[in-house]
Amino acid sequence: MSIRRIKALTKKEFIQMSRDIRSLMGALFNPLLMIFLFGYALSLDVDRIPTVVLDFDGTPVSREFTHRLTDSRYFTLVRYLERDRDVDSSLTRGEALMALVIPRDFASKVKQGIQAPIQVVFDGSDSNTATIALGYLKAVAAGFDIALQEQRIRRAGLRMVDMPLEARVRVWFNPELKSKNFIIPGLTGVIMMAICSVMTALSVSREKETGTLEQLISTPITSLELLLGKLLPYLAVGLVDLALVVGAAVLVFDVPFRGSYLNLFITSLIFLIGSLSWGLFVSVVAKSQIQASQISVISAFLPSFLLSGFIYPIENMPVVLQALTFIVPARYFVEILKGLFLQGVGLTVLWPQVLALVVYAVLVLNLARKRFTKRIL
């Protein structure tokens, strides 16, 4: 293998990169933009669910219940309704996700200590929010119950009965339970995969389209040298990208980074080589740049978004898809990143994922090399 040839090719790629400023800036700053979007704008936390209330009772008791609900951070009161059919239109119009209907005899039933039903209507089209809202609702209702009973007992002058169980939920690693701490490490992996494979995907197919590839394959350069020569510049860009993104996450967003930066560097290097190689493989196989871009979006970006466990838990997926996730490198990288950021673990724990990434990189690079013939036909 000739280092000189690889060097010549790498140098040429760098020169070309530097002459296309827009693409370079895009590659470098798209990830950063995503991080800012996520950090400031996006969260999976479900709260402030818009609610409307139809209170037929209108007593202090019913109002207290309503307040319990709407004062919690989980629900936001949009407005009070007047009539039954308002519930219909309110939900249909999307004004609220949940409607609470308190019947006329609520307070009196409560006073008597018998069952006091209330009605709750959900707009199920946002099933995720509805599920979680249901849980919160039940918890609020239970709390109201307990409070009622305590009140009655106290009024009778008796000693309060301790609740049998006092539940305390401790959250490890993510004390504020903020989505962004969870999302940003995973997002880093997804974005890197997407950007990298797209960058290299265009690389060989562009030379095919403009005709320079023919000249290149008439020279003594070998397939492996050509692939490496094209990979290295993008590897450099990818590492700079990663540094920017991690820097933003840690310095601007206070996402904790509890692991070792050296581990981060090593694992990122391996991951990048794998993703870039996949892009090169797509590039070799595709006949035009448009094709290459479409194929790489389908085969790299989407799987890394959907199947990496980044947002959607892998355990929930049908078995077939779970099996598929084993060949999605972003899956391993996301686990590694979460481990490095939030858990502060090292290679002793993460070695299976690192091994998987190494195997992937070697396999894909080899695949690209085999498919890339130095012949036109």
Add this chain to the structure above:
Amino acid sequence: MSDAAVVLKDVVKRFGGFVAVDHISLEIGSGEIFGFLGPNGAGKSTTIRMLCGLLRPSSGQGWVNGLDVVSQSEKIKSSLGYMSQRFSLYDDLRIEENMAFFGGIYGLDSAACETRIREVLALIGLAERRRSLTRELPTGLKQRLALGCALLHRPPIIFLDEPTSGVDPGTRRNFWDLIYTLADEEVTVFVTTHYMEEAEYCNRIGLIDHGQLIALGSPAELKSKHLAGMIYEIATDHVLAAAETLAPVEGVLDAAVFGRALHVRMKQGIDAPSYLPAFLNSSGLLVNSIRPIEPTLEDVFVALVGHKAGQPS
């Protein structure tokens, strides 16, 4: 193996059902300037690409500098220079950057590379423009640059596929001055072209049509061997009609349109000026002049193939 620079033995290339190269055999000596002349689609580029290891022959054998084009296709690439038909250098690189790139690819270390770049720039006359962006060059200079890049590693043989398409004859001549300089240094040059004048510059040429080699020899040989008879040029206002009228006439070997004139090839011994104009006049086609001319390769081509090299049949 003979010390021939290039040997082709019964080479065939098929693309599906289409036979692009149909049993071509030839030998090219070291230091020769060899031209492949033929219309578009004749199989010229295909042949060159097989010799450069870019296409695999369907059958047959070939050697370049003693290396087998099939089994040693990669090794071949270090000892040849290639200029493809379509301009294939990097538009967004400067001249010197393109040269540095190919220099490195061909194994020149940076010091040797820089020296060689300066030499080649001087040779191709682009020394003052070395920092220009390739995209800004006119076509003629781009072609010289491509040639220059193929020479950096001092290959003993270079393959040029239609190197001067799209430029004026003056530029073409300048390009060929360069080639002659190379030939002086014992570089074998294999050129394909569909320009007759270019073919005249070669030591030997092969006429190729529909994938077949229909003639092989020096321009002079070809003219004398295949052009039995005399060629006359007839100037008339109705060239097409005149060509049709003359073609079936006894003694006329062929009649072809050349611009606004007619080239008529007559059997030996017939005095065309004496009766051809009269014959045409009697058919209502006025003849302005008639004179004997030196045969060109185009005439050879027409004689052999029945159509001109610039047109497909």
Add this chain to the structure above:
Amino acid sequence: MQMMFLRVKVLLVKEIIQALRDPRLRFLVFIPPLLQLVAFGYAANLDLKNIPIALYDEDNTPVSRELAFAFASSGYFKFVETIQRPEEMATLIDRGQVSAVLHLGPDLAARVGSGRSALVQVIVAGTNSNTASLVQSYSLQIIERFNRARLKKRLDDNPPLRKIIPAGSQGIVQAEVRVWYNTELLSRNFYVPGIIALVIMVSVLNLTAMAVVREKEVGTMEQIMVTPIRPFEFILGKTIPFALIGILQVALVSSVGVFWFGVPMRGSVALLFVALLIYLLSFLSLGLFISTISRNQQQALITTFFFTFPIILLSGFIFPIANMPPVIQWVTYVNPLRYFLVIIRDIFLKGSGLSILWPQMVALLTISLCVMVLAVRRVNKTLD
């Protein structure tokens, strides 16, 4: 007028021939949307059942076991490990083998039996905050239920208190829950319509931006510019094929969504079609605009990404808009996907009509027209 149609038609024919002739392009037009639909339909699921947790029971009495059983039989949780020592908690969570640990202290039964309060800890791995939220929510529910049962028993054993709080009065507030439009709260009913919107957006935008630039890059643009074709006709000729492709893709994906995934389609197909056209217009225009500001296909692609990510992320597709900071919420008002998501979901799941959806339709139309004007102006400028 006739000339114009002729020219546009000719351009259209060329585009369609080019697209159809390439078998790979044919493949790419249809397979990716389907793949995405299937992937999202099956993979995108935030509901959780059988969350793996570990049990650390220091008490080991019938009471503690009863509580553990309450967790295990809830359907939400699955005990995958029992641990004996506190250090094991860290390892299990570290390795990601469990999402939480249920820790029952050594004096649980004793305290409960004597009417005092006992502490139950649920230690949740915070690496996935969605899971953590759910674990919290579920755990609280289970514990509350257990509490009620125990409280009932306590009150039953305590006649004076029993008098105050008659039996059967536990759980005074009974919530009768009704769910509309998606009674089983299936994630896929939520996602599939969204996917339809997403998929065509990405592919149409990408194809339009790159295909137009391609002509610039490969050089055929010049050839077209010397013909009498007017810029507007050029735009039509270029964009209509992609619009057709987009419509085909939607039809395909919707059919699969309805017939394979069983997503209900309760609204008007005609309304959906009209909304789709307006929606497509916005992205075709954006794609055109991108192609006029890009010099080659690589630039076009990178610029497309630059728009695609925020459009998807700030549309309400995955992340609720209501939870975004106000400034960002303002930005979402110019995102066509935001409106189309509401429209398409409502048409599919709620059967909503124009009378309800007109605000979104108007917004969508306005944005599409603005982007179109912007694009046309740029094309005019560059073609002259």
